[in-house]
Amino acid sequence: xxxxxxxxxxxxxxSLTDLLESGQDEEFMTAFSNLHEFEKGQAYAxxxxxxxxxxxxxxxxxxxxxxxxxxxxxxxxEVELLEEMPPQKGAKILQLMYADNEADxxxxxxxxxxxxYLSLMPRQEAAEMRRLIxxxxxxxxxxxxxxxxxxxxxxxxxxxxxQVKQQASDAESIIYVYVVDAxxxxxxxxxxxxxxxxxxxxxxxxxxxTRVVSVKAGDDQHxxxxxxxxxxxxxxxVTDDDNRLLGIVTVDDIVDVIDEEAVGEYSGLxxxxxxxxxxxxxxxxxxxxPWLLGLMLLGLLTAAVIGLFEKDIYRAPVLxxxxxxxxxxxxxxxxxxxxxxxxxxxxxxxxxxxxALLSELCASLMIAxxxxxxxxxxxxxxxxxxxxxxxxxxxxxxxxxxxxxxxYFIPVCLSKFGLDPAFANGPLLTTLSDLSAVFIYxxxxxxxxxYFIGR
Amino acid sequence: xxxxxxxxxxxxxxSLTDLLESGQDEEFMTAFSNLHEFEKGQAYAxxxxxxxxxxxxxxxxxxxxxxxxxxxxxxxxEVELLEEMPPQKGAKILQLMYADNEADxxxxxxxxxxxxYLSLMPRQEAAEMRRLIxxxxxxxxxxxxxxxxxxxxxxxxxxxxxQVKQQASDAESIIYVYVVDAxxxxxxxxxxxxxxxxxxxxxxxxxxxTRVVSVKAGDDQHxxxxxxxxxxxxxxxVTDDDNRLLGIVTVDDIVDVIDEEAVGEYSGLxxxxxxxxxxxxxxxxxxxxPWLLGLMLLGLLTAAVIGLFEKDIYRAPVLxxxxxxxxxxxxxxxxxxxxxxxxxxxxxxxxxxxxALLSELCASLMIAxxxxxxxxxxxxxxxxxxxxxxxxxxxxxxxxxxxxxxxYFIPVCLSKFGLDPAFANGPLLTTLSDLSAVFIYxxxxxxxxxYFIGR
Numbered sequence: 001x002x003x004x005x006x007x008x009x010x011x012x013x014x015s016l017t018d019l020l021e022s023g024q025d026e027e028f029m030t031a032f033s034n035l036h037e038f039e040k041g042q043a044y045a046x047x048x049x050x051x052x053x054x055x056x057x058x059x060x061x062x063x064x065x066x067x068x069x070x071x072x073x074x075x076x077x078e079v080e081l082l083e084e085m086p087p088q089k090g091a092k093i094l095q096l097m098y099a100d101n102e103a104d105x106x107x108x109x110x111x112x113x114x115x116x117y118l119s120l121m122p123r124q125e126a127a128e129m130r131r132l133i134x135x136x137x138x139x140x141x142x143x144x145x146x147x148x149x150x151x152x153x154x155x156x157x158x159x160x161x162x163q164v165k166q167q168a169s170d171a172e173s174i175i176y177v178y179v180v181d182a183x184x185x186x187x188x189x190x191x192x193x194x195x196x197x198x199x200x201x202x203x204x205x206x207x208x209x210t211r212v213v214s215v216k217a218g219d220d221q222h223x224x225x226x227x228x229x230x231x232x233x234x235x236x237x238v239t240d241d242d243n244r245l246l247g248i249v250t251v252d253d254i255v256d257v258i259d260e261e262a263v264g265e266y267s268g269l270x271x272x273x274x275x276x277x278x279x280x281x282x283x284x285x286x287x288x289x290p291w292l293l294g295l296m297l298l299g300l301l302t303a304a305v306i307g308l309f310e311k312d313i314y315r316a317p318v319l320x321x322x323x324x325x326x327x328x329x330x331x332x333x334x335x336x337x338x339x340x341x342x343x344x345x346x347x348x349x350x351x352x353x354x355x356a357l358l359s360e361l362c363a364s365l366m367i368a369x370x371x372x373x374x375x376x377x378x379x380x381x382x383x384x385x386x387x388x389x390x391x392x393x394x395x396x397x398x399x400x401x402x403x404x405x406x407x408y409f410i411p412v413c414l415s416k417f418g419l420d421p422a423f424a425n426g427p428l429l430t431t432l433s434d435l436s437a438v439f440i441y442x443x444x445x446x447x448x449x450x451y452f453i454g455r
Numbered sequence: 456x457x458x459x460x461x462x463x464x465x466x467x468x469x470s471l472t473d474l475l476e477s478g479q480d481e482e483f484m485t486a487f488s489n490l491h492e493f494e495k496g497q498a499y500a501x502x503x504x505x506x507x508x509x510x511x512x513x514x515x516x517x518x519x520x521x522x523x524x525x526x527x528x529x530x531x532x533e534v535e536l537l538e539e540m541p542p543q544k545g546a547k548i549l550q551l552m553y554a555d556n557e558a559d560x561x562x563x564x565x566x567x568x569x570x571x572y573l574s575l576m577p578r579q580e581a582a583e584m585r586r587l588i589x590x591x592x593x594x595x596x597x598x599x600x601x602x603x604x605x606x607x608x609x610x611x612x613x614x615x616x617x618q619v620k621q622q623a624s625d626a627e628s629i630i631y632v633y634v635v636d637a638x639x640x641x642x643x644x645x646x647x648x649x650x651x652x653x654x655x656x657x658x659x660x661x662x663x664x665t666r667v668v669s670v671k672a673g674d675d676q677h678x679x680x681x682x683x684x685x686x687x688x689x690x691x692x693v694t695d696d697d698n699r700l701l702g703i704v705t706v707d708d709i710v711d712v713i714d715e716e717a718v719g720e721y722s723g724l725x726x727x728x729x730x731x732x733x734x735x736x737x738x739x740x741x742x743x744x745p746w747l748l749g750l751m752l753l754g755l756l757t758a759a760v761i762g763l764f765e766k767d768i769y770r771a772p773v774l775x776x777x778x779x780x781x782x783x784x785x786x787x788x789x790x791x792x793x794x795x796x797x798x799x800x801x802x803x804x805x806x807x808x809x810x811a812l813l814s815e816l817c818a819s820l821m822i823a824x825x826x827x828x829x830x831x832x833x834x835x836x837x838x839x840x841x842x843x844x845x846x847x848x849x850x851x852x853x854x855x856x857x858x859x860x861x862x863y864f865i866p867v868c869l870s871k872f873g874l875d876p877a878f879a880n881g882p883l884l885t886t887l888s889d890l891s892a893v894f895i896y897x898x899x900x901x902x903x904x905x906y907f908i909g910r
Contacts (some may be wrong), residue, residue: 005584012661034666035666036666036686037669037686037687038685038686038687045573069856070687072685073668086812087660100851108496121824138627143802156592161651164651165651165652168648168651168652169648169652174630174647174648174651174766175630175689191646192629193623193624193629196616196620196623197620197621197623197624197628211489211490211491213491213861224509228710229707229711229714230493230527231491231492231493231711232492232493232525232707232710234630234689234707251689251706251710252491252684252687252689252706252790254710255682255684255687255706255709255710255713257685258710258713258714258859259684259713259717261717262713262714262717262720262721263798265717265721266717266720266721266724266794266798267794269721269724269725269794269881270724270791270793270794270795270881271787271790271791272791272794272795274488274794274795274798274799280814281814281815281816281817281818281820281821282818282821284795284814284815284818285817285818285819285821285822285825287819288791289789289822289825291787291791291797292784292787292788292791292822292826293825293826293829294785294786294831295783296780296784296826296829299779299780299783299784300777300780300833302780302783303493303776303777303779303780306775306776306778307773310772310775310776311772311793313775314769314772317765317766317769317772317775318765319762319775320761320763320765320768320772320775320778321759321762321765322758323760323775323778323779324754324757324758324761324778324779324782324889324893325751325754325755325758327758327779327782327783328750328754328757328782328885328886328889329747329750329751329754330888331786331882331885332726332746332747332750332882332885335724335725335726335727335882336727336743336746336747339721339722339724339725339729340725340727340729340739343718343721343729344729359736359739360736360739361736362740363736363737363738363739363740363743364735364740365736366737366740367743367744369746370740370744370748371747371748371751371902374748374751375751378755381765405826413646426724426790426881427786427790427791429781430783430786430787430885431787434779434783438779
């Protein structure tokens, strides 16, 4: 890999800092401007605060705005970097950033901070920002950039190419050129490629695709990501309810959405936030403890249930031998069902979703029967008792079935009540599954108790 | 959302099929060409085989190749669709497809099929394909398209724009224009945006960025995806070991890679493949059964360990009460550690990785101490016995610590031996954790047995 750059972030920061501290401002600017946008952001954030203060005084506003556009930190951390400058300077940088990134920063600020920065902006810019930051988090509106290429219908290729050249340096994506009517309604899309490969005098209406796929500002980012991924778009237009063009969502933001969602789902399944691996041990423990201790208290309930059957265990201590086998296997089957249900809920239409759940239920039934049969046979032969085999096989099958049902219906119920189905994590499931398996096991073996005594 | 189209796939297919069956070929072509590329692929694949045979006879080769470029099915299924045509036609379609998609299809074929199709292609195309299909799966070489924009150094903006216009209709991405020397070594990159916004007579060397980030054909697709995501690139050039330009990987393929990897990691954690939700129950059960039954047999070992301590349980049946509480909590803590370790191994540099693991180990130590303290206090008060509290608290802390160590070191060891760390899934971990927790618990309480008798 041609990555001489990324592993050497420390080195880059070191040499940049040296230049700043020895007053070689011009040499610093040359070295800095040779970096990629992503690296500029990384280096800026990694500098000690002293040299960074020199850095933002030395840089012109456009360069600094582009650094902030490419920071890729948590918005709160980016706000802290912005707050290192006087508010007047910060407001200027914000205005020069892409609207979607600017809105992200404003959304991470306190109300007082937002008021300060907006009061330092021209009235029109402030009004647009107030509109943008009102879009709900995780919607197309919150993701979109307002720097796009749009031209009026009915012009020639040549006329449009001239406008594209003018707008190109501001636009976030120049692959698609959106075509709008006089009221800014989205009527179609053409591409820079088509403009370049057709004669200058052609009317663009002839190369405008009017079946343009767009999303509404309030649409969920997950659905937007799915469409962009399916259609292999580089960007997708966002409109209001009257089909007026508001902005575009570009594929680089979609990549981030997919990445974040994946990390979120994965974290959910394991009941731990895996997104930050550079936490201090203390913070990491604090993040992990709540679920773990909460579930431990829930586990006390399972212990109490076993306590109810202590007399049976005294008469037949062998009962304790099969406890973890049954709770463990049921928990594993439930975890599989849970993962299938959560993924099933996150994609596909409503109809397919129910068909898939029903199909998975049948699969669980087969799995339960198979596992019950295998354990019944093994135990029957091991202890030389058909009745023990029958009891243990039945208990295993029923415990697996119960755990699988929990695995399916907890996320489905959460989703029905408008909650995120990923809240039903693996550890919660196994803990509830332990409870149901212990109940089923002891309730069932009571009927067969005589066969277990003296084993 | 402006998606009148996707939910109506059935309707679209129905009306297209009607047109074909009633011989209205032209009306079919009009209706079909109005669809988006993604929808064309969906509709073509969803048609019954009869009408589809009419469809591929009616369509021109370019349209058909674009349909195959956009099928988004498993390569095996796409090969089946290709095999519905005579080999001569299939070979033509393959040649008209983008090289990366063509290579995907050839890689999914039997050796005999590959030989047939390659023998029907011009010698040069066949040679290039032989080279492409030799790149290992999941590398940059296997992902890359060979249709890119490349121009020689030293030309003017005007000269380059003319070449771009000529090449534009074939290239997979026209955002970046790669600059190469006479031996096709990659020397820099410029963008269509820069070409459009600079004077015609300017030498492109002035707007060529020579610090171009590229990957080697053998690089892992995961690393390529990370770079594209970090740098917000729309495409990245792929070179051979001598830095000669071979092709480009575009962001739409990166979106698919990230999506697939996320589903893979999620499936790994739950020990079930969640990527296909429309399986028959029978297939779904078959996919889930191996892990589940295998782990059940491993669980028998845990049962056997408990069996060793049956005498202790007979003397103090209360011992069984705490079994699931301790195995369950230890399993939950281990699952968190496992998820953190797997994610930690998949990104970051080697140095950060070890620091992160060490930090997580300290966190586990704190968590174990905390959980042990809580359960020790609760049990001490509940049973009015300090010694029982001490024994249970110690057992809980040690079991959590052991499970967390398993959670970290299983994926680390797998990774050291060159295996995928995600192979260490949640259910495997909880089953092994049950075993270690049961061992620790009974070994420890033996020392305290007198305090448990008669409770």
